Amino acid sequence: MRVASGSLVLIEPYAYRLDGRHQRTLLGLARVRPGTLGIAPNGIARQTAKGLREVRAHLVTGAPGHRAGVLLRVAGVLARLSWAGQRVFRCGRWPHQVVVLARCLVEAAALRSARRLVPDAQAAVILSASEALHGAAASMGGMPHLRFVHAAGTAEGRCVRLQGRLARRAERRVAALCATEAVREQIASRFPGVAALMRVAMVDDGRCLTEGEREGGRLDFSFPPAAAVVCLVEGWCPHKDIAVIDQALALVTKPLHVIVTGHPLEEQILGRWQARPNLAVHIEPGPLSEPVLRLVYAAADATLLAWHPGTAGVAGPVLDAARYGVPLTLSGHDLHLTARLRSEPWVRLFTAGDPHALATALEDLVRQPLPPPGQQAPQQLDMPTAKEQAAFLTRAAARFTTRGPEC
Template structure:
């Protein structure tokens, strides 16, 4: 019988991204998996976990865990208030609320680990799917449980007060393995936490559910797009990791008509209004957050997904992974040399120079004239994505490295 996992996802209640999809895909491979989502989970996720014979827990178990959860939520409210009050202050001052957020996330993770220790004593594969970028050892110490933690990116660095907490938690850093989705993130994490064990592992998994012929044949009707027209989708909120400036300039340079589906949030209404007025752009918008069925509809209607990022953006692109797993061609910037190397010979991907609107406009015009090939079943592996079954096996094997005796005693229960 396969070993169940313990999966902790603090953001399972949020639409968008890969939080829910990865969570459910992993649980489906291991019957009896314990899933801890302190913020709750939508009904679709609950139904999928029930069908997978997973045990879903949304409340902290035990008095210490409940106190940590309450403290975490109080600190997060303080952080949000501080961000509003200090938004016009110098950058060094605006950092303060984010330091509070790091402590809040520490307490939330520790509470979830305590809950896991109480409900699944002796569990092997304990994984925080969306972990904080700081206080790794402190989470293991306060939570009293060795674990794996996916660190998706390094956004907030520890200031003096948080570094002190980090020093106090350092004896437990050997109870943690950080999993980073790309080599770039791994190098960043290792540079800040040289004592921490770090492995490179893509977060998104192939759930084996590419777009079906039925989805592909009917999707354009929902957007009133003729079958013969070219369509590109731009999915996800316009965060700093998206090069919307390059997209904006490229669309104004088009020489061929193009349908553009923009899905997700946040977006800039003024930019969208400008695109709507462009003579060769037919704009369709799907405000976010976007559910999985709607996301599949957007991809099914598209000839290609567009991923534009500034140079040297090294974190994992969930949109690239979406294109590969769903079977959608890809137009992507060369922001990540490792990703560019993976895609160099793929007939379903076209790479353009990052932050070069003229290169992007050329790639979009070329799509109109000559559509890209459809990705085959080997596309997920080509971008480094494991199957859900393979990912679960990897997590169990990595977690076994943490089963030797603790280098210092755990905290009292």
């Protein structure tokens, strides 16, 4: 593969997913920077690969080179070990610590591939980075880089902390681009050597839902015109407070339709929801393609996001709500995000971890649907255009990843 000197390198560990968000940013940036090298260490969805070819970007899947290949294979072993641990020790913390280590190795493998293919890259950027082991990824990958950190809140175990201390010097070759001010504060406190600043990863492509799509979404799900519909998208990641949603839905007394999408899902909890007489649950399992995800959002009166109290970050569904033009029911888990959205008429906030507050918010939605966000909503959440994002990444790489000793 012949990649032009000084190309932009974009690394997306989750490019294999079909949920659209990870691919959207990758494709958007590649479109405005011809010759971009996209690295998908864990594989890539077919439509995303096709989109990269159409915009004349280069694509690498896996990890070319012996050292990068070894890192990726070890990461695979750790990922399978974590999966098995989660099945056996549902309440244990160590399986997630193994995931953190595995993600670090995946990032390192991708960075080592980037160093081999474009040693003088204009900027190397991990679009969906881990919230820990920033220096370790740079040290093992042998390349300075920018990394988008979408959330923070995971407690680090002893092994993760030790690995981080061993790579402390390499942190000065990394800049963390944080989704909210609360994430930036946590990263700056836990990793003082890392340059931390606020920057949203997702780009605004200006493709808000149309009235025709909204009508089509309701018809496709056969919802009555006056039915209240809320969607819960993208499965149940560790940050999501599914327990509080479960408890809140048990308290809701008014008829409510709930669309549940993504992976993983807990069948036992879904069974409880389906058995409740006032709930109509519609399940779309597995990752959804962009067209199907748009259909789900179009059918909903609001999207619901509940994260554990104290978790910092802005989840994809929040940005999706602003970008698609969908009202939002949101937990107050991130104080900075809450302060920013408190006065927005299209957002209904509830106290994080409080099922009664969520139940009240859902019943309010049934009585009085929220208005959709206006065209300025993406800008209110600091979502840049793809052209603005690419220019920023180039400037940031020149400023923040040339400091300190070599990795």
